[in-house]
């Protein structure tokens with residue numbers, strides 16, 4: 377199994393630090409800044425093997441150069457289709473690429489998920505044999521708690537096809553997103569579906585977590601399927617609301633027009 381830890385950065389970013397159980401290698405995901413990451417790695421005596429970048433935005437890449445100074449052999453991993461270069465990138469990934477890492481656990485698969493940026497990728501980890509409850513998705517700015525990323529470079533249609541790839545993952549998949557947006561997401565979701573009891577329940581649980589300063593990550597895909605309007609294009613409730621019965625894409629597009 378992999379272990380996932382995080383440090384927080386800026387207002388609401390999560391930077392993930394992934395380790396295995398058989399050696400001291402670590403992978404860092406989307407380091408927008410470096411100091412808290414460096415402190416963590418040194419304190420735990422970890423060797424930084426790789427930096428996984430989901431997309432080129434500065435709040436996901438700003439810490440690369442400092443980390444590379446301290447760990448010069450670190451591999452910088454990112455998508456092959458970004459329009460803006462990722463600093464020091466070594467490995468360029470496409471849809472369905474399999475990534476080997478020295479963590480010696482499970483398998484990393486790449487999902488190309490354009491929309492927020494054109495070359496955005498997400499990293500999906502599963503143990504060999506696909507045992508239950510073992511999948512982890514590092515979704516970057518594609519998907520958040522009860523919402524999805526802003527569409528800056530792609531089209532709403534591209535975002536729809538990207539999110540469809542996520543819906544195909546096992547429902548138990550744990551999702552580690554790059555920002556804490558769950559409360560805002562749910563406040564929008566309850567306006568869209570005021571009678572959805574699962575959204576109501578999650579909203580009150582999330583308010584409770586926020587009041588205790590607790591994070592809402594990891595998200596769980598089956599919870600998102602029930603309460604994230606941006607994954608609910610095929611729900612009768614939303615299709616009725618927009619009067620687009622049987623048309624999933626149109627339902628997603630109409631939802632995007634609401635904001």
Ligand SMILES: [Zn+2]
Pocket residue numbers: 431433492517
């Ligand atoms: Zn971004």
